[in-house]
Amino acid sequence: MAARAKGAPKRAAATDGAAAEAAWPLWEVFTQGDQGKPFEHAGSLHATDAEHAMQNARDVYARRGEAVNLWVVPSSAIIASAPGDAGPFFDPGNDKAYRHPQFYKVPQGVRVF
Amino acid sequence: MTAKSVGGARVERADEDDDGRDGEAGGVGAGFAKAGDFAVAGPRRAPFGDPLVEFLLRLGDDRLILGHRLSEWCGHGPILEEDIATSNMALDLIGQAAQLLRLAGEVEGKGRDEDALAYFRDAVHFRNCLMVEQPKGDFGYTTMRQFLFDAYSVLLWEALVGASHEGLAAIAAKALKEAKYHLRHSSEWVVRLGDGTEESHARIQRSLDELWRFTGELFERDAVVEGAARAGVAVDLEALRSRWDAIVRDVIDRATLTIPADVVMQSGGRRGRHTEHLGHLLATMQIVARSHPGAKW
Amino acid sequence: MATTKKSPPPADDPALVAAFEARIAAGESIEPKDWMPERYRKQLTRMMAQHAHSEIVGMLPEGNWITRAPSLRRKLSLIAKVQDEAGHGLYIYCGTETLGVERDELVAQLHDGTAKYSSIFNYPTLSWADMGVIGWFVDGAAIVNQTVLAKASYGPYARAMVRICKEENFHKRQGYEICATLAKGTPSQRAMLQDAIDRFWWPSLMMFGPSDKDSPNSAELLKWRVKRKTNDELRQRFVNLTVPQAQAIGVTLPDPDLTYNPETKNWDFGEIDWDEFWQVVGGNGPCNKERLAARNAAHDEGAWVREAALAHAAKQRRGTEAA
Numbered sequence: 001m002a003a004r005a006k007g008a009p010k011r012a013a014a015t016d017g018a019a020a021e022a023a024w025p026l027w028e029v030f031t032q033g034d035q036g037k038p039f040e041h042a043g044s045l046h047a048t049d050a051e052h053a054m055q056n057a058r059d060v061y062a063r064r065g066e067a068v069n070l071w072v073v074p075s076s077a078i079i080a081s082a083p084g085d086a087g088p089f090f091d092p093g094n095d096k097a098y099r100h101p102q103f104y105k106v107p108q109g110v111r112v113f
Numbered sequence: 114m115t116a117k118s119v120g121g122a123r124v125e126r127a128d129e130d131d132d133g134r135d136g137e138a139g140g141v142g143a144g145f146a147k148a149g150d151f152a153v154a155g156p157r158r159a160p161f162g163d164p165l166v167e168f169l170l171r172l173g174d175d176r177l178i179l180g181h182r183l184s185e186w187c188g189h190g191p192i193l194e195e196d197i198a199t200s201n202m203a204l205d206l207i208g209q210a211a212q213l214l215r216l217a218g219e220v221e222g223k224g225r226d227e228d229a230l231a232y233f234r235d236a237v238h239f240r241n242c243l244m245v246e247q248p249k250g251d252f253g254y255t256t257m258r259q260f261l262f263d264a265y266s267v268l269l270w271e272a273l274v275g276a277s278h279e280g281l282a283a284i285a286a287k288a289l290k291e292a293k294y295h296l297r298h299s300s301e302w303v304v305r306l307g308d309g310t311e312e313s314h315a316r317i318q319r320s321l322d323e324l325w326r327f328t329g330e331l332f333e334r335d336a337v338v339e340g341a342a343r344a345g346v347a348v349d350l351e352a353l354r355s356r357w358d359a360i361v362r363d364v365i366d367r368a369t370l371t372i373p374a375d376v377v378m379q380s381g382g383r384r385g386r387h388t389e390h391l392g393h394l395l396a397t398m399q400i401v402a403r404s405h406p407g408a409k410w
Numbered sequence: 411m412a413t414t415k416k417s418p419p420p421a422d423d424p425a426l427v428a429a430f431e432a433r434i435a436a437g438e439s440i441e442p443k444d445w446m447p448e449r450y451r452k453q454l455t456r457m458m459a460q461h462a463h464s465e466i467v468g469m470l471p472e473g474n475w476i477t478r479a480p481s482l483r484r485k486l487s488l489i490a491k492v493q494d495e496a497g498h499g500l501y502i503y504c505g506t507e508t509l510g511v512e513r514d515e516l517v518a519q520l521h522d523g524t525a526k527y528s529s530i531f532n533y534p535t536l537s538w539a540d541m542g543v544i545g546w547f548v549d550g551a552a553i554v555n556q557t558v559l560a561k562a563s564y565g566p567y568a569r570a571m572v573r574i575c576k577e578e579n580f581h582k583r584q585g586y587e588i589c590a591t592l593a594k595g596t597p598s599q600r601a602m603l604q605d606a607i608d609r610f611w612w613p614s615l616m617m618f619g620p621s622d623k624d625s626p627n628s629a630e631l632l633k634w635r636v637k638r639k640t641n642d643e644l645r646q647r648f649v650n651l652t653v654p655q656a657q658a659i660g661v662t663l664p665d666p667d668l669t670y671n672p673e674t675k676n677w678d679f680g681e682i683d684w685d686e687f688w689q690v691v692g693g694n695g696p697c698n699k700e701r702l703a704a705r706n707a708a709h710d711e712g713a714w715v716r717e718a719a720l721a722h723a724a725k726q727r728r729g730t731e732a733a
């Protein structure tokens with residue numbers, strides 16, 4: 001997931017001294033491909049408010065029937081883990097083999113699950 | 114005009130084509146009947162054709178022409194997101210038109226398919242309302258027209274879902290879903306532009322003022338509407354009008370706009386009496402198809 | 411003139427660069443917040459922006475025929491295709507936004523003529539057959555390019571490519587279908603098709619960019635897996651794929667030197683007119699001015715719409731806060 005600077009939408013670069021035009025805020029779009037499936041990040045788009053973002057998300061990310069449900073989230077509301085954290089944040093989870101079913105032995109010949 | 118079938122497609126041929134052969138006998142009046150041989154007093158209006166065919170052509174042509182106008186925005190929208198949204202609506206409308214014209218051709222039974230009807234009729238044979246053929250204007254004009262039409266379209270499809278004509282009822286069921294989304298999209302935009310800035314308010318108010326004169330035509334009753342009702346396709350235009358008024362007034366209010374008063378309504382599209390814009394639209398739309406008679410694409 | 415807001419970056423820490431290159435070598439994908447050399451960020455932004463601009467400008471030559479498509483089925487597929495290109499541009503601009511570069515900033519560079527886009531879109535579309543040939547050649551070339559980009563090192567770009575490639579297949583097939591239909595059509599349809607092929611063949615080969623010996627950025631882009639194959643490799647692959655497709659529908663390609671080389675198993679082809687290529691890239695192609703004018707017009711005429719939408723949203727927010 002992309003993390004972005006928080007706060008007001010940034011201003012577009014001004015051309016030739018003309019007044020800078022404010023850009024529409026950015027939204028992240030999540031699509032659910034089928035009932036019961038997890039929502040996945042599809043991409044982002046610009047829109048002025050939630051209903052607007054929802055409509056644009058439908059047209060941009062679901063026009064081939066790729067989604068049965070949509071979430072739209074202001075990009076500024078996404079908090080991403082920092083890459084510097086990568087070691088301390090995630091590595092401790094890597095060595096806990098006992099969290100995974102393969103850690104446990106099953107008597108030979110027994111078919112489970 | 115005479116019509117002739119070439120390779121499944123119908124081609125219209127101007128009478129002048131025959132002049133070389135028929136007119137050779139000489140003399141100005143050659144080939145014409147003499148005065149007195151026929152009644153010079155003709156009907157005020159050409160009679161309508163089969164009402165169900167006419168009704169289907171009205172539905173199909175409205176959507177074909179409006180879809181075509183919307184498609185003119187493709188690549189030129191105010192922002193990418195809206196470019197995509199506008200194209201989606203154009204696709205829905207032209208898709209509906211293709212189905213409706215196909216059905217019209219089947220009911221007519223003269224071997225014309227949707228392409229023969231779209232590409233080989235002249236303007237006077239089109240049955241769309243005047244509103245949809247007006248040039249696309251600015252994004253405000255396009256939005257306001259779309260909204261006025263979408264509100265009408267949703268109500269129309271709601272009525273036609275129950276049509277006893279099965280083919281049309283099936284088209285209506287699908288088209289209703291599409292039209293509902295279009296209305297949601299266009300009404301939001303009317304509010305955005307009406308309530309947005311001073312400039313956007315002025316622009317879309319002007320569009321509403323200009324378009325209002327074409328709204329009366331949507332609800333006109335005539336022999337076709339009555340004949341279609343007898344053929345299992347009944348629409349109560351009176352009731353539709355008052356529901357349309359309610360939807361439109363609500364959105365126009367929220368958009369802080371004003372419906373213009375004392376507007377003289379324009380109509381004629383349903384009888385082929387169009388504005389001059391339609392001919393130019395068709396000249397563009399039909400040029401390739403007509404330049405290669407009998408060709409497949 | 412659009413400028414980047416950042417002050418010149420400090421020289422990259424060699425240890426970080428080494429770690430970064432090790433990740434690339436290991437086939438890892440780089441995500442937006444990961445550390446990356448400033449050159450990598452710049453090259454990526456440049457390449458993605460060019461790609462996004464190409465998608466958007468590419469809407470114009472084909473949009474030119476939407477209103478004249480000769481059947482309703484063709485009209486629908488052409489609208490859907492041109493609409494997809496808008497989507498492609500949008501997906502890729504989103505990718506650059508993850509690098510901290512706003513879409514507006516890049517679009518401003520396109521509009522003032524400082525950004526590049528694919529030279530092919532500076533050629534005019536003169537007949538309906540161009541819609542077939544563009545789908546077949548131009549989208550075909552795009553697929554060759556993008557299939558390898560889907561394995562590029564930058565995650566958001568690679569993911570956008572996966573999505574885009576799926577859609578490009580529809581584009582190419584609808585284009586080739588148009589060509590195949592024209593090829594077995596009337597004599598005037600066949601002539602129209604051959605003429606379009608003759609006009610678009612060489613510009614399509616130019617789409618892959620300058621020859622490897624004249625492509626200054628290539629080595630670095632390849633090292634960092636921003637690119638995966640050289641321009642010449644991709645161009646050859648495109649020719650090899652396309653020649654049998656031309657044979658299948660009985661059309662000729664305008665190159666007397668086109669011959670099959672049984673040793674390399676490649677179709678050898680003649681020299682590209684690089685003067686023409688550099689002219690078009692330099693802004694002097696047949697339609698450069700028109701394309702930029704059209705994009706600028708759409709943007710300028712849309713300004714009041716974009717402003718109004720923002721103003722309305724701001725009023726709504728104030729309304730709900732006050733309530």
Ligand SMILES: [Fe+2]
Pocket residue numbers: 465494495498552574578
């Ligand atoms: Fe594309």
Ligand SMILES: [Fe+2]
Pocket residue numbers: 495549552577578581
């Ligand atoms: Fe494409």
